[in-house]
Amino acid sequence: MNALKVYVVIPNWNGTDRLRASLDSLKVQTQPHEVVVVDNGSVDGSIELMEKNYPSVILIKHDHNKGFAGGVNPGLKLAIEDKARYAALLNNDAVADKDWLKHLVKFLDSNPKAGIVTSKILEAGGKELDSTGDIYTTWGLPYPRGRDEEDQGQYDEQRWVFGASGGASLYRIKTLEEIGLFDEDFFAYYEDIDISFRAQLTGWKIGYEPKATVLHQISATSAPIKGFATYHTLKNLPLLFWKNVPWPLMPVIGPRLFILYWGIAMRALSRGLFAAFFKGVLMSMVLWPKKLMQRHRIQKNRKVSVDYLKSIIVYDLPPNANHLRNLRAKWWHLRGKA
Numbered sequence: 001m002n003a004l005k006v007y008v009v010i011p012n013w014n015g016t017d018r019l020r021a022s023l024d025s026l027k028v029q030t031q032p033h034e035v036v037v038v039d040n041g042s043v044d045g046s047i048e049l050m051e052k053n054y055p056s057v058i059l060i061k062h063d064h065n066k067g068f069a070g071g072v073n074p075g076l077k078l079a080i081e082d083k084a085r086y087a088a089l090l091n092n093d094a095v096a097d098k099d100w101l102k103h104l105v106k107f108l109d110s111n112p113k114a115g116i117v118t119s120k121i122l123e124a125g126g127k128e129l130d131s132t133g134d135i136y137t138t139w140g141l142p143y144p145r146g147r148d149e150e151d152q153g154q155y156d157e158q159r160w161v162f163g164a165s166g167g168a169s170l171y172r173i174k175t176l177e178e179i180g181l182f183d184e185d186f187f188a189y190y191e192d193i194d195i196s197f198r199a200q201l202t203g204w205k206i207g208y209e210p211k212a213t214v215l216h217q218i219s220a221t222s223a224p225i226k227g228f229a230t231y232h233t234l235k236n237l238p239l240l241f242w243k244n245v246p247w248p249l250m251p252v253i254g255p256r257l258f259i260l261y262w263g264i265a266m267r268a269l270s271r272g273l274f275a276a277f278f279k280g281v282l283m284s285m286v287l288w289p290k291k292l293m294q295r296h297r298i299q300k301n302r303k304v305s306v307d308y309l310k311s312i313i314v315y316d317l318p319p320n321a322n323h324l325r326n327l328r329a330k331w332w333h334l335r336g337k338a
Helices: 016-027 046-053 067-081 100-110 173-179 191-201 228-244 247-270 274-300 306-312 322-334
Strands: 006-012 034-040 058-062 086-090 094-096 114-123 129-131 159-161 168-172 205-216
Touching: 006 016, 006 067, 006 100, 016 034, 016 046, 016 094, 034 046, 034 067, 046 058, 058 067, 067 086, 067 173, 086 100, 086 173, 100 114, 100 168, 100 205, 114 173, 114 191, 168 173, 168 205, 173 191, 191 205, 191 228, 191 274, 191 306, 228 247, 228 274, 247 274, 247 306, 247 322
Parallel strands: 006 034, 006 086, 034 058, 114 205
Antiparallel strands: 086 168, 094 205, 114 129, 114 168, 159 205
8 A cells, every 4th residue: 555645536527617726726735745636527528628728647548427425436446556545525616725735634644544635615705614524313414513603613633534525525545445436336425425424334433524625616517407416316325325224223214314315306296397296205215225235245344332323423404405394393393392
């Protein structure tokens, strides 16, 4: 294992207008590294931009869009083959502080039990937070810690977190060799929670390093695609549950996830997203047998107790789940519960 070599992998799909700033921020990093861009069949001049202006970047070309998971795995495989020590992921719409990678490497060097470390990710303006680590809830719905809060230093301490955002995190190669790479069936959305869950189950801890900062244009790639988020949310939430949640936790999370899932589904229908609704539900059902087989292997290799998992899961709804919070409040009122 090369004690010094670090890779940074950027997935790209038609990101010419954003990719330049991301690559320029990597040029000035104080931590030596190799850069790999995995292009998902771009037709907007992204490849020409990289070949002309960034000749040192290792470019892997796909002929079609393989999503986030398929867009990072080839770069991670290259890092593994090259016997690197660490591999970072950075979104093509993210700009890293010059010491970003140095701080992440220092964290993993100092914490041998940590398999992944994530960054302090700020929205593009630098005032509001995007993520300071990911949280998994008893409702089966993950969410980014601190999202949309004004950054006033309230997340400026290192700590352990449940999960790491795939948009700006560093992965120990030894961990990836043990748990596997990103699940390409997810394509996009929650694939970073899935790999974090698998790391937690096998005993690897996940850290948050507030000194490692990036600016991120939230959903710059996926937002313009109608129904994209709805489809992948409906497809992936059950897959995340079936793969990773141990049997003793299923009675706690399963019923809540069922309510939340169909709440999301009905909201999609009310917004006219019929195709995204039917396709998402159908694909989740189609992939279910495959995920059950993967579940057997994942749970067989679990090294942590259920009590530990209970201690790192949040027993509440995500802060922005306002509709469900209102319904829950009405239910509690009917039951005479405060």
